[in-house]
Amino acid sequence: MNGNAPIGVIGLGRSGNAAVRFLQAQGLPVVAWDTQPAPAMALAHLPGVETWAGQLPDHAFTICQCILLSPGVPRSLPALAPARAAGIPILNDVEWLFRHVMTHTPEVPFIGITGSNGKSTVTTLIGAMLRCHGMRVGVGGNLGTPALELWDATQQAYVLELSSFQLESIDRFRPRLAVLLNLTPDHLDRYPDVAAYLAAKRRIFANMGPGDCAVVNADDPLLRDDPATLAAAGVTVIPFSIEAAVPGGVYAADGWLTDHRQAAANPLIRLDDITIRGLHNQANAAAAAAIALAAGAAPAAVTATLRQFPGLPHRMEWVRTVDGVAYYNDSKGTNVGATLMSLQSFGTGGIVLIAGGRDKKGDFATLAPVAARCVREAILMGEAANDLAAALSGGPRIHRVDNMTSAVRLAHQLARPPQTVLLSPACASFDMFKNFEDRGERFREAVHDL
Numbered sequence: 001m002n003g004n005a006p007i008g009v010i011g012l013g014r015s016g017n018a019a020v021r022f023l024q025a026q027g028l029p030v031v032a033w034d035t036q037p038a039p040a041m042a043l044a045h046l047p048g049v050e051t052w053a054g055q056l057p058d059h060a061f062t063i064c065q066c067i068l069l070s071p072g073v074p075r076s077l078p079a080l081a082p083a084r085a086a087g088i089p090i091l092n093d094v095e096w097l098f099r100h101v102m103t104h105t106p107e108v109p110f111i112g113i114t115g116s117n118g119k120s121t122v123t124t125l126i127g128a129m130l131r132c133h134g135m136r137v138g139v140g141g142n143l144g145t146p147a148l149e150l151w152d153a154t155q156q157a158y159v160l161e162l163s164s165f166q167l168e169s170i171d172r173f174r175p176r177l178a179v180l181l182n183l184t185p186d187h188l189d190r191y192p193d194v195a196a197y198l199a200a201k202r203r204i205f206a207n208m209g210p211g212d213c214a215v216v217n218a219d220d221p222l223l224r225d226d227p228a229t230l231a232a233a234g235v236t237v238i239p240f241s242i243e244a245a246v247p248g249g250v251y252a253a254d255g256w257l258t259d260h261r262q263a264a265a266n267p268l269i270r271l272d273d274i275t276i277r278g279l280h281n282q283a284n285a286a287a288a289a290a291i292a293l294a295a296g297a298a299p300a301a302v303t304a305t306l307r308q309f310p311g312l313p314h315r316m317e318w319v320r321t322v323d324g325v326a327y328y329n330d331s332k333g334t335n336v337g338a339t340l341m342s343l344q345s346f347g348t349g350g351i352v353l354i355a356g357g358r359d360k361k362g363d364f365a366t367l368a369p370v371a372a373r374c375v376r377e378a379i380l381m382g383e384a385a386n387d388l389a390a391a392l393s394g395g396p397r398i399h400r401v402d403n404m405t406s407a408v409r410l411a412h413q414l415a416r417p418p419q420t421v422l423l424s425p426a427c428a429s430f431d432m433f434k435n436f437e438d439r440g441e442r443f444r445e446a447v448h449d450l
Contacts, residue, residue: 006031006050008061008083011070017069018146019093024049025138031064062086067447068093071142071165074190092169096162097147099172105153111291114162114204115181115217117338118284121276121314122181123161125288128309130157132301133292133323133359142166159370160303164200165190176209177294179215179287180316183222184337188361189428198222210234216284219243220249238294240286242279250290252282257306259293266340273440278345280338316342320445324417325352327408327447330430331440333424334364342424343367343374350419351375353396354407354443356382357427368410371395377414383431403432404439408446421447 009019012034020032024046033052034040040053052060056079060351061067066089069075075090084090101108120143127139138150141160150158160175164187183198205214205226213228216446217223218239227237238261239249247260252271259266289302311317314331321327333339334357345350353375363379364387371378372395379399380388389398399414401407411421423443433439 001154005063005065007027008032008064008067008088008206009070009082009127010034010056010061010077012036012043013070013072015093015146015148016068016070016191017043018149019070019096020046020049022093022096022148022151023068031061033060040214041220058082062088062093064088066091068096069169071169072164074165075168081269084326088200089171090169091171092166093147094141094162094166095170095173097151097158098170098174101158105155108155109157109176109295111157111159111295112162112166112173112175112178112204113160113181113291114167114180114201116184116186116201116335117341118181118280118287119161119163120332121284121315122179122282122288122291123159124232124312125284125293125305125309126291126295127159129288129292129297129302129305130159130295132295132305134301139265162204164197167203170203170206172207174209175204175212177213177215177291179285179291180204180217180223180226181287182217182220182337183285184335184340186335186337186360189363190358202226205230205235208233208235212236213238213294215240215287215294217287218246218249219283238290240290241284242282242286250286250293252286257282257285257289259289261293261301266299268299269306272399274306275309275352276306276418278316278342281311281316289405295354314436316345317440317446320450322412322447322450323413325412325419325421327411328423329440329443329447330422331429331436331443334436335360336364336366336426339424339426340367341372342422343370346374346420349414352377352379352411352415352419352421354379354381354404354411354421354423355425355427356380356385356388357429357433357439358382358431359384359387360384360428362426364388368392368395376438377411379410379414381407382425382427388426404442405446405449408443408450412450 009032027077037053040051142163143161173448210225218241241251254266317329319327375396429439
């Protein structure tokens with residue numbers, strides 16, 4: 001790369017904004033662009049930074065030594081074609097942080113977390129476990145703090161949640177420890193098919209080799225071939241499971257979370273003593289424990305964290321109990337797989353489900369068998385309401401509403417103790433809300449107004 005040429009940054013949301021500021025602070029010239037003028041104008045005052053907004057000028061980025069692409073911007077963006085044709089690398093902030101760390105503190109490991117569901121919970125748990133052990137760690141990426149805001153020469157590890165969008169634009173990035181939590185069809189509004197989505201997720205392992213450690217879900221049929229592939233590359237594989245005891249791994253079975261990486265099984269904590277509830281959170285606990293233990297955390301730090309960690313907002317979050325009915329906010333259930341796991345966590349026959357939003361091309365039909373057992377009433381809204389109604393026909397009673405307030409008020413009328421009201425949309429939020437957080441906040445507000 002031409003060291004004197006500017007670095008392009010495309011997309012000026014949280015990660016792009018942080019990238020521009022990091023690069024500028026390093027004394028590097030930057031050309032930055034966003035569709036909206038406000039984020040571009042907020043950076044225009046920085047010396048050495050040229051900003052564009054609106055329509056991207058042809059060949060605006062062909063002068064760059066490389067481009068850092070924000071995850072929300074697809075690599076198929078037509079305006080990237082001239083840069084790609086010119087052989088300009090299209091990377092992202094995660095890749096840039098990795099290269100910067102390898103230059104300045106190469107002994108510091110990266111821990112990468114991906115999967116269709118549970119990434120944020122597992123990322124946060126791993127960070128908390130390592131901090132409880134006494135390590136200084138930077139935690140972020142797709143979750144919370146953008147990657148380039150995590151740089152600190154005193155960090156002892158970087159724990160990064162990685163989306164499929166971010167993994168598309170890595171090149172040399174090599175986590176010393178990585179976990180692929182699960183794979184269910186998602187983001188099919190962006191990927192041409194499931195195979196392309198799965199291939200993006202698997203890129204987390206692309207550069208791993210001898211001395212590295214991969215944690216893989218032994219219960220996921222789509223990941224059945226991954227352990228052999230990784231072992232052939234010299235990677236140590238640790239399986240995790242909530243369905244069976246897996247020697248060599250970490251698993252939830254017979255009422256205990258157990259570390260069986262060595263010859264003898266070591267019970268860590270009773271499952272009933274883990275604060276976060278649900279089968280999916282048992283899987284999250286097993287995966288986080290496997291990574292943290294492999295990273296050197298003491299078992300006591302792992303178990304103390306699992307006893308104390310209350311869970312993240314909008315992820316199976318208990319909001320309030322009203323007239324004997326508990327209300328749970330699972331707004332982060334933005335795909336069918338996440339909603340399936342949430343439904344299965346509540347047993348059978350007692351759920352009033354609030355769902356719907358923007359279809360991500362998931363297969364709603366897979367919800368039908370579980371909904372028929374678990375859901376009494378389905379309150380549907382948003383663009384996908386009709387498709388969800390068709391998929392669930394013959395199961396729960398179907399109701400349609402126009403907004404979250406109406407959904408919660410109707411749920412309050414329909415639910416009887418000991419039933420549960422669960423917001424788990426199985427859809428994206430962007431048809432009616434800013435994001436899943438906004439949707440969850442509206443749900444909370446409506447529940448507290450009852």
